[in-house]
Amino acid sequence: MKAWLVHHLHSLRIALRRFQSAPLASLFTVLVIGVAVALPAGLYMLLDNLDRAAGGITPQAEITVFLKREADADRGQALARELQARADVASARFVSKQEGIDKLVAAGLSDITAGLPDNPLPHAVVVTPRDTSPAALQALGEHLAQSEGAERVLMDTEWIKRLSALMDLGRDLVFMLSVLLGLALAAITANTIRLQIYAQRDEIEVARLIGATDRFVRRPFLYFGGIQGLAGGLTGGALVALGSRLLERSVEQVATAYGAEFVLSGIDLPTLLALLALSTALGWLGAYFSVGQALRQVEQG
Amino acid sequence: MIELSGVTKRYPGGHEALSDVNLTIGQGELVFLTGHSGAGKSTLLKLVAAIERPTTGNIIVNSQNVGRLKRAALPFFRRNIGLIFQDHKLLYDRSVFDNVLLPLHIQGFTGHDAAKRVRAALDKVSLLKKEKVRPITLSGGEQQRLCIARAIVSRPALVLADEPTANLDEAYARDIMDMFRAFNEVGVTLIISTHDQSLITRYGGRTVHLAYGKLVQ
Numbered sequence: 001m002k003a004w005l006v007h008h009l010h011s012l013r014i015a016l017r018r019f020q021s022a023p024l025a026s027l028f029t030v031l032v033i034g035v036a037v038a039l040p041a042g043l044y045m046l047l048d049n050l051d052r053a054a055g056g057i058t059p060q061a062e063i064t065v066f067l068k069r070e071a072d073a074d075r076g077q078a079l080a081r082e083l084q085a086r087a088d089v090a091s092a093r094f095v096s097k098q099e100g101i102d103k104l105v106a107a108g109l110s111d112i113t114a115g116l117p118d119n120p121l122p123h124a125v126v127v128t129p130r131d132t133s134p135a136a137l138q139a140l141g142e143h144l145a146q147s148e149g150a151e152r153v154l155m156d157t158e159w160i161k162r163l164s165a166l167m168d169l170g171r172d173l174v175f176m177l178s179v180l181l182g183l184a185l186a187a188i189t190a191n192t193i194r195l196q197i198y199a200q201r202d203e204i205e206v207a208r209l210i211g212a213t214d215r216f217v218r219r220p221f222l223y224f225g226g227i228q229g230l231a232g233g234l235t236g237g238a239l240v241a242l243g244s245r246l247l248e249r250s251v252e253q254v255a256t257a258y259g260a261e262f263v264l265s266g267i268d269l270p271t272l273l274a275l276l277a278l279s280t281a282l283g284w285l286g287a288y289f290s291v292g293q294a295l296r297q298v299e300q301g
Numbered sequence: 302m303i304e305l306s307g308v309t310k311r312y313p314g315g316h317e318a319l320s321d322v323n324l325t326i327g328q329g330e331l332v333f334l335t336g337h338s339g340a341g342k343s344t345l346l347k348l349v350a351a352i353e354r355p356t357t358g359n360i361i362v363n364s365q366n367v368g369r370l371k372r373a374a375l376p377f378f379r380r381n382i383g384l385i386f387q388d389h390k391l392l393y394d395r396s397v398f399d400n401v402l403l404p405l406h407i408q409g410f411t412g413h414d415a416a417k418r419v420r421a422a423l424d425k426v427s428l429l430k431k432e433k434v435r436p437i438t439l440s441g442g443e444q445q446r447l448c449i450a451r452a453i454v455s456r457p458a459l460v461l462a463d464e465p466t467a468n469l470d471e472a473y474a475r476d477i478m479d480m481f482r483a484f485n486e487v488g489v490t491l492i493i494s495t496h497d498q499s500l501i502t503r504y505g506g507r508t509v510h511l512a513y514g515k516l517v518q
């Protein structure tokens with residue numbers, strides 16, 4: 001147990017010494033890994049924020065049900081009560097044709113309304129849905145269109161569908177980018193390790209000749225790869241944090257311009273930890289494959 | 302302890318370095334392996350240490366069939382053998398002490414006990430005063446002695462030395478041969494390859510002669 005610990009500490013020391021012996025090259029590699037980590041992580045963070053921003057707006061999605069001309073106010077009020085009772089409806093409010101005209105007048109369109117001989121507006125029921133996912137809206141919309149006295153259903157929800165589709169696309173993009181850049185990270189590590197192995201090939205050969213196991217040879221490189229991945233992950237996290245700090249002000253300005261209050265949030269701790277674990281694991285994996293390949297080559301002479 | 306039967310080694314490219322070699326070496330023997338340059342001395346030692354595999358034939362060392370050893374078993378097999386290479390294979394980026402420590406380290410010995418054994422080995426080859434220097438600053442004879450220290454530090458029962466006295470002057474060569482004799486006297490089996498006939502006549506012992514890859518009786 002103690003010998004085992006001493007061994008690991010020794011391997012760790014060797015790995016750290018290798019960083020020290022080429023500080024500039026190590027720094028660049030870590031920076032490259034950092035960028036590879038920051039790209040998907042940053043995009044993920046932006047999506048997360050967008051999701052939150054969209055979430056703040058969507059409850060205001062409204063569906064207006066215009067009633068048939070022959071339907072009277074009683075029918076409209078009954079429908080509003082009926083709909084109010086539904087589980088997927090947050091609120092349903094009856095808007096009479098008179099109220100409709102009043103709204104237009106209030107909106108400064110009295111010139112138009114004054115010229116009308118008769119009130120052309122139908123009665124209406126304005127429904128606020130509880131669930132704003134496109135599928136739920138679709139279902140509710142279909143139900144509304146079939147309810148008694150309904151003439152036409154106006155759903156101001158196209159943009160929600162579009163946004164939702166865009167978010168899905170964004171998530172797919174983050175996933176693809178993560179896979180690609182994860183591979184890049186492992187490849188970068190494998191390459192730096194390959195160069196190191198080349199510099200250490202005498203040592204590897206001698207160690208093998210006098211009875212070193214693969215594990216013994218591999219361990220310092222694994223530490224190196226893992227540490228490099230971890231450092232890259234930290235750099236990536238720092239880059240994202242820096243980026244969000246830079247964006248913070250402009251996001252605030254945009255939000256204020258729209259009369260909204262919105263604070264950009266950075267990566268949360270669990271996400272950051274997952275990020276670090278992943279970049280460490282990928283660095284370790286890159287090293288593992290690289291050393292495995294080198295060991296087989298040494299054996300062949 | 303070592304038994305070669307019908308061993309042939311053909312290198313990629315078709316060159317036959319050893320042809321149908323049959324040889325038995327008992328525990329505690331001191332054997333000189335002689336022959337012209339290119340006779341196959343190094344090849345024979347490499348086969349015994351499982352650094353190369355025979356093309357045909359069997360090599361039994363400590364009742365293990367060396368040619369059939371799995372890759373994972375090789376390290377543990379080699380730990381029983383002290384190897385002294387023709388080209389030294391020292392690590393020049395670390396101290397004399399650390400070079401000798403490496404085999405112990407590989408076998409999991411660390412700390413105080415390991416340091417004691419390293420110093421004992423360095424003492425045997427009279428390099429104790431140079432433990433902190435880099436091998437590059439050592440003379441040819443000293444580098445050879447460092448190789449010996451590294452080979453014996455883990456107290457192997459079998460030592461294979463490939464031309465350990467080549468490029469050394471008389472006095473140095475005699476030093477090293479005396480060392481080997483001392484190891485042999487405490488029971489270590491040694492196979493020493495050399496093409497220095499005068500050395501053999503002085504020290505006697507069993508001689509195995511190779512010529513063009515064949516044993517000559």
Ligand SMILES: Nc1ncnc2c1ncn2[C@@H]1O[C@H](COP(=O)(O)OP(=O)(O)O)[C@@H](O)[C@H]1O
Nearest residue numbers: 312313316318337338339340341342343344345
């Ligand atoms: N790795 C190798 N590949 C091809 N031929 C080799 C290799 N090693 C040795 N040989 C050839 O095998 C023959 C025996 O070599 P070696 O065992 O080194 O002889 P010695 O040690 O007696 O000088 C030589 O002709 C040499 O050129």
Ligand SMILES: [Mg+2]
Nearest residue numbers: 342343344387
């Ligand atoms: Mg030779």
